[in-house]
Every structure is written in structure tokens, then in C-alpha cells.
Amino acid sequence: MPTSQGRLFLYGTLLDRELRAAVIGTGPQEPVPATLRGFRRVRLAGTPYPTLRPTTGAAVNGLFLGGLTPASLDRLAVYEGQAYRLIRCTVSVSDRRFAARVFTAAPSRATTEIWSFDAWAACQRRRDIASGRAEL
Numbered sequence: 001m002p003t004s005q006g007r008l009f010l011y012g013t014l015l016d017r018e019l020r021a022a023v024i025g026t027g028p029q030e031p032v033p034a035t036l037r038g039f040r041r042v043r044l045a046g047t048p049y050p051t052l053r054p055t056t057g058a059a060v061n062g063l064f065l066g067g068l069t070p071a072s073l074d075r076l077a078v079y080e081g082q083a084y085r086l087i088r089c090t091v092s093v094s095d096r097r098f099a100a101r102v103f104t105a106a107p108s109r110a111t112t113e114i115w116s117f118d119a120w121a122a123c124q125r126r127r128d129i130a131s132g133r134a135e136l
Contacts, residue, residue: 006069007100008076009036009091011062012050015117019129023079024072034064034091036102043113044083044105048124050115051084051105064093064100076103083109 010031014020020031037059039052052060068076077086084103091100 006073007064007066007098008068008073009034009062009064009089009100009102011036011041011052011060011102012115012117013120013125013128014076014079015063016121016125016129019125022129023075024068025075029065029067031063031065032093034062034093034098034100036060036062036089036091041115043111043115045109045111047083048120050120051110052102053110053112054107062091064091064098066098 010020014023036052038054038056039060040055040058041050041060042053043049044051080103083105085105086101087104089100089102090097092098
């Protein structure tokens, strides 16, 4: 399988097109729908943000984004913050599999509460878009 360098699986706040553009800027390929198996999307303890919890038989729908430059990855790391680290993963796009990486927190920080994109968008989206632009 090809290298995961420059390829990410997005599953949380960066599913939002406007926020993604504010954080990454221009240049990467257009993201495509993808699935990451073996995980659930849950709330990161003490925050309104998501993380992944390893869960047999579960799957997370998100986006596969390729063509990221080192500068884009640096911007993403700043946005994600110190709670998150990059891990290697394999995602499914249609009937194909691709090596990628994904930002996730330590499993000890993952709650059992399912994270909702819609709840985040209703309460936190505008603030995160503004801070995403200001911090980077």
C-alpha cells in the first residue's frame, strides 16, 4: 500500500468546508467520502471536540483528503493542538483502500459519548472558524 504521507482522514470539525479552508488554505485535493473501520467517533473528555475510540465492528464516516503539503500538515497540527497525535490508518473510498493518517487523542481521553457534528455546528462552529483563521 502506498505511503500515508500527505493523506488524512477527517472525521470531526474539519468536515466543515469553511473551517477546513480557514485551517488548511488552498492546494490540497478535493476531499472524498471515506470510511474508517474499527473506531467510533466520540467526544474528547472536557471539550466539545471529537476523537476516535477503538471499537471492534464500528466504523466512522468522514472524508479522505490527499495532496497535503508539509506546510498544510503543520497548520493542521497547530489547529488540532497538543491533545491530538497523528496515527496511521487505512480508509475505504468506494471499494478501494488507501493508507492515510488521522488525528486522534490518547484512548484514555476518549469518552463513551457519541460526538455530534450537528451539535458542534450549532454551538461552536462560528467560534472555531474565527479562531481557526486568527491562530494560523
